Amino acid sequence: MSVKPDPELVRLRRALRERDGRIQELAARLAAVEGSVTLRVGQTLVGAARRPGRRMVRLPRDLYRLWRTSARTDVRETSERPAPAPSQTEAPGTVPSPFLGLTEEERLLVAPRDRLVIAGVLTPEAVAALEPYAHVVPLTPHAAELVGDLRDPDLVLIQAAACTGHGPWAHLGDPAATDRERRIREVIASSQIRGRPVVLWRDAPAAPGLRRLPVDEVVEGDLGVPLHLYNPIALDPARSRVPLVHTAGPRPPEVPGPVAHAVRHEPARFREHAVAVVDTEAAALRALACGARVVSTVPVPGAAHAPDAASLAAETAAAVGAGPRTEEEQREVTRRLFAEHALPVRLAALLSRLGLDAGPLASRRVSVLVTPAAGDPRTLAAELRAQTLAPAEIVLPAELGATASELPGVPVRLAPGGGWEGLVAAAREPYVVRWTPGRGPHALADLLCALECSGADAIGIRPPEAAGNGGTANGALAGEGLAAAGIRAAGLGDAGARGGTRGPAAGWAFGAEAGLEPVLMRRDLAAVLDPAAWARGGARLLAIPGG
Template sequence: MKRREQSQTEQLRQALAEREAQLQEAQARLAALEGSTSLQVGRALTAAAKRPGRSLVRLPRDLYRLWRRSGTTNHADRRRVEPVRSFDAERQEARLLTGLGGGGTDRLVAATVVGPEVQKAIDPYLSSVVLRPHDAQIVMDAVDVDLLLVSSSAAAPGSSWAHVGDPAAVDRTRALHWVLESAGSRGIPTVLLDDGTAPPALRRLGFDRVYKGDAGVPLHLFNPVAAELALGPEAVYVRTGPDTVVPDVLLELGVGVIDVDSPGLADALRAANVAVIPESTPGEAALRRRAWACGTRVVSHPAVPAPESEDLTVSVPRLRSLGPTPREVRTMLRQVFLEEATPVRLATLLEGLDFSEGTPGTELPLSGRGVAVLADPGSAEEADRLAEDLLSSRLRPAEVVVPDTAGRLPGLQRLRAEGVTVLTVHLSAPDTPEELEREAGTTGPGGLAPGQWAALAERATRPWAYLWTGTIGGHRLVDLVCAAECSGADAVGIPDTAEHGTEPDGGGERGFFDRNTGVRQYVFVTGIEPELARTDLLRKSWHPREWNRRGTRLLALGPGHGTGPDGDDEGSTHVDASTGAVG
């Protein structure tokens, strides 16, 4: 069935379901009316008026019987009426039965036949319905999904779909082929993530798209911010296979060894200053990005040493002793966040697919990065500075919320002309001296009271809000959103000097960025001066001093991440925070 015919069929099915629901509702009302005592009394009086002779004699008896029966209900005589159901209600009920209620509003619902590593990577960004060979047909029939995602790693030995596509596993191949046919008949896009070796027949089953590559770098797993640093070898060699020979020079240097498919790969990379990766091997680029996400420098080990290249006996000890600087770690992590992270990879996979009508959109994997900038420019100069600041940022915000008094300033007009949504809100001023004194005693960031920030946040539609109080530079917003995505924090900012002094003292537990620096760079604290916070948190009008006592997770960025211009020499390429795509 063609996509257009499928869409028309769904529309006719929905219209028929709505008509049946209206008919059932009319039948239920008619049955209730016919069984009502008022209608029966009216009928008795009408019959007595038409035939006054015998009917007037029977009237008292009939009315007495109606009175006696009015206090009881005979459920056996009541007409059975089916519950009123609609097409949308059935669709939502199907998703509730699989634990996917509301999945169509903030995340795509995907039926998955993927390897365990891919499943862990995509879980925060897609609502997954896991298909297994023994129940694939039943689940696929019972659930309304937006996408079918299959990975080559699902065919690896040991998984439930092992050897799918191989003639020796004809039962699993038949089950997956049936799932693909069902998806095609319902207009559901199908994608094969070719992330490993698999039987050639798997790629010929008829996918809408075959993507050569993996699911990207899951920053919530390769997490240099929230993860606790487990000390280990300062250098590690990543073996791409069990038969890979470790160079003798690395063994002499005391370099640790970890397999590429080991569950402890992320911990080993986090604990090392340098990672040695075999050159020109499958997955080398993915390994390099994962090492960067962990803040680890990468050294390629060529199979045939080049005459002019630095020997491992020199490069490994040199890099191991120096260690990456906070600026270098931040730059590596930023590049992975913008180009290789899992939500970016998912958006690339979904781009251009022909989704059925009503699907929320292919930008949903990146919706968690949407940022609304809250600002209160008091003059035209401040509005111009705000526009210049946001347009030069590598992560361009999705929208800007300002008071209505600043909505017509030239700087805000410039943002509108550049395609940035500008929303305005009316901020009420204190009417009495008591209110003025109370507001003055509870000022928050930028001199605004928490209630004023809350009023701006009420107008915002994105999950994150940045409190603009001055120039931030080209990379600050990227680093804040990246830190929030890595750590799962509710708010990110600079340490609260009123509680922690002018500078973190470096005491307490060691964080990831503390290993070779004198101060802590990324650390969870009890108080911050917020820069980026969840929009729902700002809407509560709580003072930032209360956030930690109310159960929020506060992440402080060290002095290497202070506000103001950023001196990193990187390109001016920016990304849109509504989609996360490079602009």
């Protein structure tokens, strides 16, 4: 029995083939333009006119090399055979994509940009910290100017820490490494001609040559805490009370008694210890994010300041005696880091000063869905207005349309259907929040902070009573509440059989748990509020305590 193909599927396949064909044609044209001798001769002449002192002397040699290259290319092209036709055995509807075999950075040449592009002299740790918020293109000395010209980044970032140690840019700015300084100056000049800002990130002692670079702005100290790397997820309540001494200088802080030492920012090391003694702001903020009580020789908000040996010993002893932070204490610390010291916050401030229209804070946009059973409309409006982090939009059922006038400054969308499915269909942001009455003023901030830390697909609130009674009663209550709101929530009752229960000190942890109330989730998961089904489908669920 033959199955008739779906007309819509056929149309989409045809459109996809046409689009791939256009992309392939554009890629071929771009390659032809970039490889043409005319363009390369023009670039060489312009470069010589722009920097006559050095480029004019090299101009005859560069033109000779172009002539030799073009001659070899002509001979090779005449001797090559035509490319074979595509195999007739290939699956129907497949078109060779010009993106195959290219790295993500190389795809930026032909792919449309949907994110900020940052190129620069960066450490691997900085690349990992920036990747969730931008396309990062690390530069190397042998191809720095070429990569900068081809990628045309929105921002060039030169990190002082990448110019130390044993990396490709080691000793940049030192008088003994003038070749590397010359290359980075060429990148700076090329970027500034195109109107791209160049920033020097001085997170380490800078060599004299670095301080003389003609950059547009200098950022002193830390660029912010990457919460997706440093966070309090899955902390061990019984972690070691032996202080972890982290130092960036030649002499570590002298702490009496047994200590552990660290010289690099390592999330695992910070999570293993309940107390950290540090001498830099960057290390202090990262240790705070990982749940440690911090004693710092420099003033840092949230850390105990110990400027001398006597106060250092006293503050360290007090931190060891206090033990690991309570859940409420850690929530306050993480909330402050999320609002003031997180990497996307500081990066957004930097981009604003440079006049760049980019959105590293776009991941904090969320749609709040309000069901008809959300309580009194005036109380609901007051709770939403009191949020310390405003939502990107609020979706209301049609019967609560009058509440929109009490929510100034926030886009309000009305769902014509009125049911949960209608609210989800009307939402526009990739993540949605199911709003229930009684939420505190930090509810949205805490949820989005947990999302930024975890990258989870869904976040649920663990009721305080669930840890004490195994979650059965609370799972039933959660199910009743969803049913009252007209939401289908299959499987909530048996989630605990798969994920287990946790004690009061469990904190943030991945897994579907008994009594877990799904609150924030991807929009495509929201049709059925079933944490157990989400987990079976491979979704990452984060449980956070209620409160």
